[in-house]
Amino acid sequence: MQSAVAVAVLGVVLGGCSARTPDPISASPSTPAATATDTASPRPTGAEPLPTETAEPLTPTKPTQPAATTAAPNPSATGDPGSVSGDCSRTLPAYPVLSPGDRGRAVRALQCFLNDADFGPVAVDGVYGAQTRAAMKRLEATYEGPAPKPGRVDAGVWVLVISRSMGTTTLKQGSKGPDVTTLQRALRAAGATITVNGVFGAGTKKAVQRFQDANRIGADGIVGDETLFLLKSGATIG
Incomplete structure (x- = not known):
């Protein structure tokens, strides 16, 4: 009788253990959690490469034509x-x-x-x-x-226009400067053979005397008021 009870109890215990502990071999493996890589769209294999666009260069490759320049007007043509x-x-x-x-x-x-x-x-x-x-x-x-x-x-106009820019200072041998240069140019235009160098030397004095003699005034070789007046009036040696 006791043997029968013991066998029954042992059966219950063994049956409970088998109910609580799953068979590791027969149990279904747990499904692993999905990862980020699993949800990403798969990259197609063997697909055509994406087209690449080339932007226009910032600096044009074609040389820029220089701006046209305007020629300066001819004063005589414009009347300026x-x-x-x-x-x-x-x-x-x-x-x-x-x-x-x-x-x-x-x-x-x-x-x-x-x-x-x-x-x-x-x-x-x-x-x-x-x-x-x-x-x-x-x-x-x-x-x-x-x-x-x-x-x-003509010669008279040349003498007049050249002499008009002269001052009123008396010129004589030893004088120098721009007025002497102008005097020598005027005497050359009047018909004298004279060097134009801005120095009133012996050659200039002789030319003045010749001019004075041709115009019937005192031939002293000094360019004073009367000689200046004749020069600025366009008198010549003749």
Whole structure:
């Protein structure tokens, strides 16, 4: 009887243990938690590469054409009376006769002398055009009578226009400076053979005496009021 009870109790105990403890072999393995990599969209294999766009360069590869420059206007063409720049070579080997339409170095010298004597402003361009003719009209208006040949620049006109810029200082042997240079140019235009160097030497004195003698005044070789008046009036040696 006791043996039977013991066997029954042992069966109950063994049955309870088998109910509480799962068989590790037969138990289903737990499902692991999903990771971030599992939820990401898989990168397709063998797909075409994404197209790459090339931005326009910041600096153009084509060279930029330089801005067009505007040439400075020709003063004589525009009639601008304020433009007097140019080559002012006032000392010439000789001072030739000029007329409207002439061109060259002598015309430039004339234009310079017109500016010096305040008959300008004239553009120093070497062209005896309308602007130079207008300045010559202002010069001719200072004559006591009408111009014998309007617009024509002869020896007398050269002497007059050259001498007009001289001051009133008496010049004599030993004098030096710009007025002596102007005097020598005027005497050369009047017909004297003289060196233009700004120094009143023996050669300049002889030229003055010759000028004075030709115009029937005292030939003392001194450029005073009377000689200056004759020069500024356009007198020549003849």
